[in-house]
Amino acid sequence: MKKRSTTPSILVGDIGGTRTRLSLYDGRGKTLLLEAVLPSREHATFDEIALRFLSSASHPHPTVAVLGVAGPIRDRVATVTNLPWKLDERQLARKLSIPEVVLANDLAVAAAGCLHLPAEVALALDDRKPTPKGNHMAVIAAGTGLGEARLVWDGSKHLVLPTEGxxxxxxxxxxxxxxxxxxxxxxxxxxxxxxxxxxxxxxxxxxxxxxxxxxxxxxxxxxxxxxxxxxxxxxxxxxxxxxxxxxxxxxxxxxxxxxxxxxxxxxxxxxxxxxxxxxxxxxxxxxxxxxxxxxxxxxxxxxxxxxxxxxxxxTDPLVGVRGALAMARDLIAAREGASPQPKRAVKKTVKKAAKKKRSG
The missing domain is CATH 3.40.367.20 (Hexokinase; domain 1)
Known part of the structure; x- marks a missing residue:
C-alpha cells in the first residue's frame, strides 16, 4: 500500500450548477496533488462528491477547505442557485472531518483570483491595464449563471464582496x-x-x-x-x-x-x-x-x-482556484499567527466575503 504523506493539504472547490471542480493542494498551495471535475446534476448532494473525492486521495486529510459556491451565502449556509443543494459550513466540517471549512460566493472567489493574475491570462480589450492600488474594481462572469462581485479598496488592500447583481x-x-x-x-x-x-x-x-x-x-x-x-x-x-x-x-x-x-x-x-x-x-x-x-x-x-x-x-479558466487558494493561505496564516502575503485579505475579509449576501 502506498504510504500517505504527512504534509498538510488544502481542499479548494468550485461548485456550480453544471460542474463541480475539486482540487487538493499541498499545505503551501503550490503543488496540485489531486483534481476531479464532476457533473453536479448527477449527484444528490455535494457531500457525496466530496467524500468520494477525498477517499480516493493518497494524501493526508486537508486542514482547511475553501469552496466557491454559485449562489448566495447567509449565516454560513449556501444555496446553489441552479441546483437543489444546500451547504452548511459546520455540517461540512463535521462530515468531511476538516477542521475549517469556508463557503464563499463563487464570484467572490474569482474576484480574489483576479488580484493574482499573471499578465498572460489577462487580455486588455483596449490596451488599458488595471490600476488596482487606490481604486475599486469589479468582476462579472457569465456562465450557468451571471455572477458579479466587488473589489473595494479600503486604503491598504481590496476587500472582496459578493453580490447577486x-x-x-x-x-x-x-x-x-x-x-x-x-x-x-x-x-x-x-x-x-x-x-x-x-x-x-x-x-x-x-x-x-x-x-x-x-x-x-x-x-x-x-x-x-x-x-x-x-x-x-x-x-x-x-x-x-x-x-x-x-x-x-x-x-x-x-x-x-x-x-x-x-x-x-x-x-x-x-x-x-x-x-x-x-x-x-x-x-x-x-x-x-x-x-x-x-x-x-x-x-x-x-x-x-x-x-x-x-x-x-x-482567459484563465482556473481563476477561481487561484482565489480559493489565496483565501485558504490567508486562513492558515491567520491561524498560525503569521502575516498574510501582500495584497491578500485577512481572515476577517474572507469571512465577510463568505457571509455577505446581496440579492436582486
Whole structure:
C-alpha cells in the first residue's frame, strides 16, 4: 500500500450548477496533488462528491477547505442557485472531518483570483491595464449563471464582496431590446433579469428571438443545434457569421453583456478596472470587443469617464482556484499567527466575503 504523506493539504472547490471542480493542494498551495471535475446534476448532494473525492486521495486529510459556491451565502449556509443543494459550513466540517471549512460566493472567489493574475491570462480589450492600488474594481462572469462581485479598496488592500447583481432587472436600451424584453417576459413571466439574457440558455433565447422573426430554420442548422451543446453551436455559427439569426444573437449578446458590465462599473465606481471572466467571455467577448466596449461605454454624460476604465478578459479558466487558494493561505496564516502575503485579505475579509449576501 502506498504510504500517505504527512504534509498538510488544502481542499479548494468550485461548485456550480453544471460542474463541480475539486482540487487538493499541498499545505503551501503550490503543488496540485489531486483534481476531479464532476457533473453536479448527477449527484444528490455535494457531500457525496466530496467524500468520494477525498477517499480516493493518497494524501493526508486537508486542514482547511475553501469552496466557491454559485449562489448566495447567509449565516454560513449556501444555496446553489441552479441546483437543489444546500451547504452548511459546520455540517461540512463535521462530515468531511476538516477542521475549517469556508463557503464563499463563487464570484467572490474569482474576484480574489483576479488580484493574482499573471499578465498572460489577462487580455486588455483596449490596451488599458488595471490600476488596482487606490481604486475599486469589479468582476462579472457569465456562465450557468451571471455572477458579479466587488473589489473595494479600503486604503491598504481590496476587500472582496459578493453580490447577486446578475438578478437585477434587464433594462432594454433600444426598440429592438424592448421587443426582446416582451419576448422573454412570455418565457419567464416571473422575472426578466440580466441573468436570463446573459447566462445559462440566454444565448439560446436570443437566437430563438431572432429565429422567430425570420423564415423557416434550414434543416442543416436544426440538426447542428440538436447535437451536443446548443449554446456552443449557436456561438460557433454566430461568430463565423454562418447563419443570420445566430450572428444577430451573438452580436446582441456581446452588446448587452458590455452594457451590464458598464452598469456594474458605474454602480461600484470601479475606476481601477472591470474583469470579465467565465467561459463565454473567453470565446465571444474578444471576437466582438467593439460591440462589447460600445455597450460598456455608452452611458450618456458618463461616456467619457467610462472610456477611461480598463476592461480585462480573464482567459484563465482556473481563476477561481487561484482565489480559493489565496483565501485558504490567508486562513492558515491567520491561524498560525503569521502575516498574510501582500495584497491578500485577512481572515476577517474572507469571512465577510463568505457571509455577505446581496440579492436582486
Amino acid at each position: 446578475g438578478h437585477t432587472d434587464f433594462a432594454p436600451r433600444t426598440p429592438l431590446e424592448i421587443e426582446l424584453w416582451h419576448y422573454l417576459s412570455n418565457r419567464f413571466p416571473d422575472h426578466v433579469s440580466y441573468e436570463r439574457v446573459l447566462s445559462g440558455d440566454g444565448l439560446g433565447a436570443l437566437y430563438d428571438f431572432f429565429a422567430s422573426r425570420g423564415g423557416r430554420e434550414p434543416r442543416a442548422i436544426a440538426r447542428k443545434l440538436e447535437q451536443g451543446d446548443r449554446n456552443a453551436a449557436i456561438a460557433e455559427l454566430g461568430l463565423a457569421r454562418a447563419y443570420r439569426p445566430a450572428t444577430r444573437a451573438v452580436d446582441l449578446f456581446a452588446s448587452i453583456y458590455g452594457a451590464e458590465a458598464g452598469n456594474l462599473a458605474l454602480k461600484e465606481l470601479a475606476l481601477g478596472g472591470v474583469f470579465v471572466a467565465g467561459n463565454i467571455a473567453r470565446h465571444i467577448v474578444p471576437a466582438r470587443r467593439e460591440l462589447f466596449l460600445e455597450g460598456f461605454r455608452k452611458k450618456g454624460r458618463f461616456s467619457a469617464l467610462m472610456s477611461t476604465i480598463p476592461v480585462v478578459v480573464v
